[in-house]
Amino acid sequence: MTELEIITRWETDRPVYSAWSKYVCDQISTAVAETIHPQPLDEFLKVPVKPRLKDTKSLVDKALFRNKAYESPYIDITDKVGMRFVVLLTSDIRKIEQAICESALWTYSKDRDYEDERKEKPMEFAYQSVHYVVRAIADTLIGKVMVPKGTPCEIQVRTLLQHAHCELTHDSIYKSKRAASAETQRTVAKSMALIEAVDDFFEIVIGDLDKATEVERNALKVISRLYAEHVKLIPETQKSNILIVDAFSDKLGDDFEPRLYDLLQKKPYIVNKVTERAVNQHLYRQPAIFLVYLMASVSPATTKERWPLTTEELRPVYLDLGLSIDDY
Amino acid sequence: MSFENLSINRIIVHEVFKRTDGRELVQPNYGTGLVTLEQEALDAFCDRINSAMGSAARSMELDIIQADASSSIRIAKDLVDADDRLFIARSCAAADKLASAQTRRDLPGGVLAIFSGTAGYPAKRIIGMIKAETHNGFTRRVGPGGSISLQYLKDLLLTPQTKLYKIGVFWEQTPETTEPLPSGWRAFIYDDQISASNKLTAAQYFYEGFLGCGFPETSARRTREFHDYTKEFIQKLNLPEDSKTDLHNALVTYLKVDQSTIVQVSAFAQTYLSDAEIRDAYSQFMLDKEFPECAVAKDLTDVTTVLKYRRVTFTRDIKIIAPADKFESLVQMRTIDGEADEQGQIPKWTEVIIRDSIRRQE
Numbered sequence: 195m196t197e198l199e200i201i202t203r204w205e206t207d208r209p210v211y212s213a214w215s216k217y218v219c220d221q222i223s224t225a226v227a228e229t230i231h232p233q234p235l236d237e238f239l240k241v242p243v244k245p246r247l248k249d250t251k252s253l254v255d256k257a258l259f260r261n262k263a264y265e266s267p268y269i270d271i272t273d274k275v276g277m278r279f280v281v282l283l284t285s286d287i288r289k290i291e292q293a294i295c296e297s298a299l300w301t302y303s304k305d306r307d308y309e310d311e312r313k314e315k316p317m318e319f320a321y322q323s324v325h326y327v328v329r330a331i332a333d334t335l336i337g338k339v340m341v342p343k344g345t346p347c348e349i350q351v352r353t354l355l356q357h358a359h360c361e362l363t364h365d366s367i368y369k370s371k372r373a374a375s376a377e378t379q380r381t382v383a384k385s386m387a388l389i390e391a392v393d394d395f396f397e398i399v400i401g402d403l404d405k406a407t408e409v410e411r412n413a414l415k416v417i418s419r420l421y422a423e424h425v426k427l428i429p430e431t432q433k434s435n436i437l438i439v440d441a442f443s444d445k446l447g448d449d450f451e452p453r454l455y456d457l458l459q460k461k462p463y464i465v466n467k468v469t470e471r472a473v474n475q476h477l478y479r480q481p482a483i484f485l486v487y488l489m490a491s492v493s494p495a496t497t498k499e500r501w502p503l504t505t506e507e508l509r510p511v512y513l514d515l516g517l518s519i520d521d522y
Numbered sequence: 523m524s525f526e527n528l529s530i531n532r533i534i535v536h537e538v539f540k541r542t543d544g545r546e547l548v549q550p551n552y553g554t555g556l557v558t559l560e561q562e563a564l565d566a567f568c569d570r571i572n573s574a575m576g577s578a579a580r581s582m583e584l585d586i587i588q589a590d591a592s593s594s595i596r597i598a599k600d601l602v603d604a605d606d607r608l609f610i611a612r613s614c615a616a617a618d619k620l621a622s623a624q625t626r627r628d629l630p631g632g633v634l635a636i637f638s639g640t641a642g643y644p645a646k647r648i649i650g651m652i653k654a655e656t657h658n659g660f661t662r663r664v665g666p667g668g669s670i671s672l673q674y675l676k677d678l679l680l681t682p683q684t685k686l687y688k689i690g691v692f693w694e695q696t697p698e699t700t701e702p703l704p705s706g707w708r709a710f711i712y713d714d715q716i717s718a719s720n721k722l723t724a725a726q727y728f729y730e731g732f733l734g735c736g737f738p739e740t741s742a743r744r745t746r747e748f749h750d751y752t753k754e755f756i757q758k759l760n761l762p763e764d765s766k767t768d769l770h771n772a773l774v775t776y777l778k779v780d781q782s783t784i785v786q787v788s789a790f791a792q793t794y795l796s797d798a799e800i801r802d803a804y805s806q807f808m809l810d811k812e813f814p815e816c817a818v819a820k821d822l823t824d825v826t827t828v829l830k831y832r833r834v835t836f837t838r839d840i841k842i843i844a845p846a847d848k849f850e851s852l853v854q855m856r857t858i859d860g861e862a863d864e865q866g867q868i869p870k871w872t873e874v875i876i877r878d879s880i881r882r883q884e
Contacts, residue, residue: 460643461526461527461643462643463526463527463643492802493798493799493802493806494577494578494802494805495791495798495799495801495802495805496798496799496801496802498798499798500798509569510565512572512576513528513565513568513569513572513576514526514527514528515524515526516524516525516526516527516528516572516575516576516577516641516642517526517572517576517577517578518572518573518574518575518576518577518578518579519573519576520573520682521573521576521578521579521580521788521792522578522788522792522798522801
């Protein structure tokens with residue numbers, strides 16, 4: 195294929211690739227957003243995802259002038275359009291991968307995997323990233339554009355630290371064979387090694403923190419479920435819930451769910467009061483309010499002491515339960 | 523029984539006046555319509571009632587003695603079934619009864635609020651009568667231009683801090699009963715004067731003259747139970763012996779020395795148990811023993827002998843017996859580390875100082 199042919203073809207194809215990549219991006223984003231709920235997607239992704247079409251000039255450059263042995267360069271270059279997902283943790287990479295692999299709208303192939311590369315060359319510390327190429331499984335109409343079957347799109351998935359390393363080195367160190375001295379290359383390798391270690395440390399920290407708060411998180415899940423069941427509202431997820439659950443975390447115990455369920459059965463007016471007040475009182479839209487009723491009914495003096503918010507906010511709960519709050 | 527799930531549906535107020543200098547009755551000023559309150563005001567009203575009648579509050583269950591045609595329980599029974607018009611009309615009888623019960627000249631007038639509602643789960647009907655004395659206070663007033671000054675208010679009533687109100691609540695338990703009154707009903711009274719001082723006569727006009735109630739006969743037994751159960755609780759506590767000594771002393775003080783005419787679990791807990799967890803454990807312990815949460819009239823008849831002497835027994839059969847009221851001042855006990863034995867273990871000993879000389883040895 196000549197230079198002119200490449201240019202002409204690319205100019206014609208651009209809208210198709212653009213539509214396809216936007217579509218892929220939206221699909222993956224939606225799928226991931228569901229997995230990570232209630233965390234918002236724009237907090238989970240550390241760099242906003244923006245599919246990018248390859249510049250015509252660099253396509254020509256890559257196809258014909260960079261000594262890569264492409265049989266049919268136009269077809270073989272799979273990153274004519276690509277996007278990058280940058281996340282915080284290596285375990286987050288799995289969530290993106292899951293969305294890529296589970297879709298019925300495309301076939302996928304993993305073109306690069308840093309974990310395989312680590313296994314093959316364990317003593318080497320170089321560029322690390324996960325690369326996929328997804329191809330439309332059938333002719334797909336997106337808006338007014340028909341995307342033919344097989345249209346490729348590259349997806350890179352990296353951690354934030356891997357991304358930083360890449361930003362520094364990729365164009366300078368890896369593209370040119372001679373620009374960097376041995377010393378520079380070694381420095382780059384050292385930083386990659388360090389980044390890999392830090393990524394591992396981050397995973398360990400998150401794992402430890404998750405374990406440490408497991409009781410509280412499970413309790414909150416139970417309470418939220420009971421709240422939705424009884425009050426028939428979707429409970430809010432504000433931080434005050436965690437504040438309250440933390441204050442009483444040592445009083446939850448293993449039988450927390452049956453005790454709470456029991457309380458709601460024995461005193462059904464609690465649900466009525468919560469439903470009533472949820473209309474215009476923020477605290478009653480938080481599921482942790484059920485925990486407050488349970489704690490107040492079982493240990494009123496301790497609850498009053500440990501209550502992290504104001505006593506006046508606790509007063510109506512005590513009133514409902516027939517407890518004179520000032521006497522505890 | 524718990525005043526949970528409180529709900530008020532009707533309120534009416536009348537004003538009752540103190541007697542003239544010639545001890546003549548002044549006719550009350552009767553309210554003619556039901557009081558309507560906004561939700562926030564109604565919540566505050568419920569909060570006052572809960573502060574007085576809720577668990578741990580200083581309210582008391584009394585026996586209903588008077589049940590004749592002119593009695594308050596009879597008025598309550600009429601009110602609970604009445605429609606609005608009859609509610610207003612019949613409640614005037616309560617105002618009259620209070621006015622006639624206030625026979626002494628020094629008894630102040632006040633507002634009599636009568637309310638109907640439900641409490642408890644399952645909900646049972648209640649009729650409440652609050653006598654609220656007015657007091658004065660200040661409010662801040664923001665003038666034109668944002669200047670702040672004070673405004674004097676003369677007729678405040680039912681403020682939470684001062685507790686200048688007395689409440690009597692008649693609680694229907696079994697509406698379908700065919701027994702004559704007062705069967706099927708319970709009465710609860712809140713009156714700071716009953717609990718605070720030894721002068722029961724001052725409060726008598728309200729609980730006896732007006733509401734027709736009297737102290738239950740179980741007071742002596744209940745006071746004895748309070749003593750025994752609390753002692754048992756202290757013994758079981760996981761605290762050092764020194765602290766337990768202090769608590770035993772506290773129990774004796776509370777029963778013998780304290781001027782209060784009532785005995786109550788929450789009152790003892792609040793005054794003498796410093797840790798919230800221990801207070802909760804104590805409440806739960808007494809609840810499990812089925813000891814009432816509300817105040818109980820203090821009657822030391824059955825306890826005096828037990829309270830006379832304090833006894834401390836040591837593991838090897840050494841005993842110290844001293845009069846209970848002088849125990850703290852005459853006998854000082856302190857836990858100390860003893861001499862190490864052959865295995866090097868250091869036992870716990872008690873150092874005892876008796877502020878007295880030996881009279882006789884055998």
